[in-house]
Amino acid sequence: MMDDKKAQLTFKEQAEALHENNLVADAHFDLLDLVLAKRLKGENRVIEKDYLPGLRAGGVDLVISSLFVENEFLPEMGLRRTLDQISALYSEMDESPGLFSLCRNTEEIRQARQRGELAIVLSFEGLDPIGNDLSLLRIFYELGVRGVGLTWSRRNYAADGCLFDEEEEGRKGGLTSFGIRVIQEAVQLGMYLDISHLNDEGVEDLLEFYNGPVMASHSNCRNLAPVMRNLTDDQIRSLASRGGVMGMNVCSAFVGDSDKNMMSEKDLAYHVDHIRNLVGMDHVGFGFDFCDELTDFSQPGAERFCDCIKGHSRCVDLTAELLARGYTEEDAVKVMGGNLLRFLKDTVK
Numbered sequence: 137m138m139d140d141k142k143a144q145l146t147f148k149e150q151a152e153a154l155h156e157n158n159l160v161a162d163a164h165f166d167l168l169d170l171v172l173a174k175r176l177k178g179e180n181r182v183i184e185k186d187y188l189p190g191l192r193a194g195g196v197d198l199v200i201s202s203l204f205v206e207n208e209f210l211p212e213m214g215l216r217r218t219l220d221q222i223s224a225l226y227s228e229m230d231e232s233p234g235l236f237s238l239c240r241n242t243e244e245i246r247q248a249r250q251r252g253e254l255a256i257v258l259s260f261e262g263l264d265p266i267g268n269d270l271s272l273l274r275i276f277y278e279l280g281v282r283g284v285g286l287t288w289s290r291r292n293y294a295a296d297g298c299l300f301d302e303e304e305e306g307r308k309g310g311l312t313s314f315g316i317r318v319i320q321e322a323v324q325l326g327m328y329l330d331i332s333h334l335n336d337e338g339v340e341d342l343l344e345f346y347n348g349p350v351m352a353s354h355s356n357c358r359n360l361a362p363v364m365r366n367l368t369d370d371q372i373r374s375l376a377s378r379g380g381v382m383g384m385n386v387c388s389a390f391v392g393d394s395d396k397n398m399m400s401e402k403d404l405a406y407h408v409d410h411i412r413n414l415v416g417m418d419h420v421g422f423g424f425d426f427c428d429e430l431t432d433f434s435q436p437g438a439e440r441f442c443d444c445i446k447g448h449s450r451c452v453d454l455t456a457e458l459l460a461r462g463y464t465e466e467d468a469v470k471v472m473g474g475n476l477l478r479f480l481k482d483t484v485k
């Protein structure tokens with residue numbers, strides 16, 4: 137008993153040291169959606185006060201913030217809401233100088249980290265903000281956006297999203313001709329493509345029309361948790377064969393079907409194991425999608441969507457669990473952020 141406890145502590149300490157000394161990156165966080173909502177209520181320095189302490193406690197150096205628009209704002213307010221999120225980030229950077237910065241490439245990420253600042257990269261979670269206007273993609277590139285998740289879990293001009301569960305619906309589609317033009321333009325500009333939330337038809341189309349590396353920023357293994365938001369083994373092999381990366385998502389519905397309130401980093405570690413067994417260590421990372429703050433747990437069924445790790449401050453627990461399972465420090469460093477950084481180096485201009 138004592139020995140077990142001591143060993144556990146050692147893995148935790150080992151993980152903490154790794155997080156302190158290596159890049160730790162989260163490929164998906166709805167940061168700016170949260171920040172904008174609070175700023176509209178009159179708050180400021182929201183990142184500094186509400187998020188940076190937890191990120192720092194977890195040793196996180198890089199966060200990819202989604203640009204996500206709630207259904208209630210679509211379609212008319214999608215563009216404005218997204219511009220407001222980006223504007224909010226610029227305001228927050230002015231209010232909290234020297235603490236975090238918007239990064240447009242891996243060199244800027246390196247410099248931010250060297251200055252001790254949190255690096256923030258921007259990515260669409262659904263192309264709803266650009267509607268069917270391809271020229272707006274260029275504008276968002278100029279504003280600093282570097283990731284293109286074609287859809288959230290709904291249909292837009294580019295593609296069909298995937299629903300969380302099977303639902304009564306008409307026939308699904310893959311990418312539209314607009315969607316295909318978007319991927320060509322995005323790649324040309326130097327933006328990466330994110331397949332999380334695309335339906336299977338869309339993933340298949342995207343991989344057919346684009347040969348380079350893709351990210352699945354916050355998707356787990358469908359083999360272990362059979363929901364459509366997770367990737368099939370074949371999709372994981374395709375992603376790996378072209379140098380892609382997938383981020384492990386803490387949302388209990390995508391982790392497994394044991395008691396949601398009993399889930400932990402151990403359950404998520406099985407997904408890392410599965411990916412390692414399928415394709416090795418170079419294609420898995422963090423993409424936590426911490427959502428407890430956004431979830432209304434008074435709604436029926438909402439507990440399915442609780443986070444199995446409670447916030448960035450605890451993300452070191454997943455690294456400790458990997459070490460306890462026999463992963464080497466080199467493996468852990470890849471998962472913590474090394475693989476994601478390599479992917480960004482290969483894709484972003």
Ligand SMILES: [Zn+2]
Nearest residue numbers: 261333354425
């Ligand atoms: Zn999402």
